[in-house]
Amino acid sequence: MAALRQRTRRSNVLSHQRALLDHTHRWVTTPNNDTLYSIAWLDLSGGPLRLTIPATGDRYYSAALMDMFTNNNAVLSTRTIGNVGGTFTIVGPGQSGSGPNVVRVATPHAWLLIRTLVDGPADLDATHRVQDGFALEGVSGAALDAYADRNAAAPELFGSVRRLLASDPPPATDVALLRRIAPVLDLTEPTAAEVDAMADGLTRARSALMSAGKRRAFIDGWSYPLPCLGDFDQHYRYRAVVALWGIGALPVAEAMYMRAAGNLENGFFDGTAGYQLRLPARMPLNAFWSLTMYEIADDNQLFLAENPLRRYAIGDRTEGLRRNTDGSITLWISRADPGGDRTANWLPAPSSGPFSLIMRCYLPSNELLEGRWRLPPVEEIRN
Numbered sequence: 001m002a003a004l005r006q007r008t009r010r011s012n013v014l015s016h017q018r019a020l021l022d023h024t025h026r027w028v029t030t031p032n033n034d035t036l037y038s039i040a041w042l043d044l045s046g047g048p049l050r051l052t053i054p055a056t057g058d059r060y061y062s063a064a065l066m067d068m069f070t071n072n073n074a075v076l077s078t079r080t081i082g083n084v085g086g087t088f089t090i091v092g093p094g095q096s097g098s099g100p101n102v103v104r105v106a107t108p109h110a111w112l113l114i115r116t117l118v119d120g121p122a123d124l125d126a127t128h129r130v131q132d133g134f135a136l137e138g139v140s141g142a143a144l145d146a147y148a149d150r151n152a153a154a155p156e157l158f159g160s161v162r163r164l165l166a167s168d169p170p171p172a173t174d175v176a177l178l179r180r181i182a183p184v185l186d187l188t189e190p191t192a193a194e195v196d197a198m199a200d201g202l203t204r205a206r207s208a209l210m211s212a213g214k215r216r217a218f219i220d221g222w223s224y225p226l227p228c229l230g231d232f233d234q235h236y237r238y239r240a241v242v243a244l245w246g247i248g249a250l251p252v253a254e255a256m257y258m259r260a261a262g263n264l265e266n267g268f269f270d271g272t273a274g275y276q277l278r279l280p281a282r283m284p285l286n287a288f289w290s291l292t293m294y295e296i297a298d299d300n301q302l303f304l305a306e307n308p309l310r311r312y313a314i315g316d317r318t319e320g321l322r323r324n325t326d327g328s329i330t331l332w333i334s335r336a337d338p339g340g341d342r343t344a345n346w347l348p349a350p351s352s353g354p355f356s357l358i359m360r361c362y363l364p365s366n367e368l369l370e371g372r373w374r375l376p377p378v379e380e381i382r383n
Helices: 003-006 119-133 154-167 171-185 192-210 236-246 340-345
Strands: 035-043 049-053 060-068 071-077 086-091 100-102 109-117 135-138 254-260 275-279 289-296 302-304 313-315 329-334 346-348 357-362
Touching: 035 119, 071 100, 109 119, 109 135, 154 192, 192 236, 192 340, 289 346, 313 346, 329 340, 340 346
Parallel strands: 086 100, 329 346
Antiparallel strands: 035 109, 049 086, 049 135, 060 071, 060 109, 254 357, 275 329, 289 302, 289 313, 289 357
């Protein structure tokens, strides 16, 4: 993944992740182990770009075009354009819409994030061939500017915010918010006292956002995304929470992300017990599902957990998955191997410390989207 980041230091260059992520990859919180990513930072200030999407057969994919406020301006995917491929013209604000299949982005810069389904290590070569069919053409991109990271000091962080708001202005509907925060953003040379106040405010805000799970409404032991996920409008707090917990989320029509409530106040499992999750024979979705195990790292970031099976998620495509006689599936979640037939359906937990479980359902049906079907709860195993 370090090599992927290295190749994405220039805009308008598409780079591919070639290996499935594991516990050693910690470049973004809540990664998935179902798809390979292809990534490009787009600079549309010099003119439109052309994106070619290959025919993918029956393989799921999605190409999300996000503006600099992480809104999905368009998702070109199995759901929206099918699997036959095509060529698309990506244009920025104020540019003419000439070219095939125009897709307009709301800011001069954007993030292209492509997910291509891979069915385990044996499917990597075939997945790479599909990835190689994606192409991005147009004006040469400049070197990417350096901006503050999420843990930068307050003056550096606010300096980056000023630069980004200048290069990629927000919509007019954000004017009221910008007026309220202008006194802070305008502090180009803050005093020591002002720096301390800014740092204290950032600490308080981060703490409030990272503990948002305490205030989540869990239904039968799961939290469900808001309808505005991936296209946030004026839901500023929710956008900030998603940026910290799992940036780059797809809209709910494309994928739904459900987080288990756990047995701790912050929505995590303490890891001391074993658990089971019994799923129906048919889930209400039109693509695939997976349950991913995450360990809790610094700043409550979630990363894949090291385990003896090198199994980081379990889902309907997991090799050897065993079904019950009625077609339902019982998943076993624990630190220790449950043994016997249960091992085939075992999702290993971290050897120590708390963990989090996130269920992904791709192309959810209306039954799930509208809340008429809910996941069953994760239950503690009682001997």
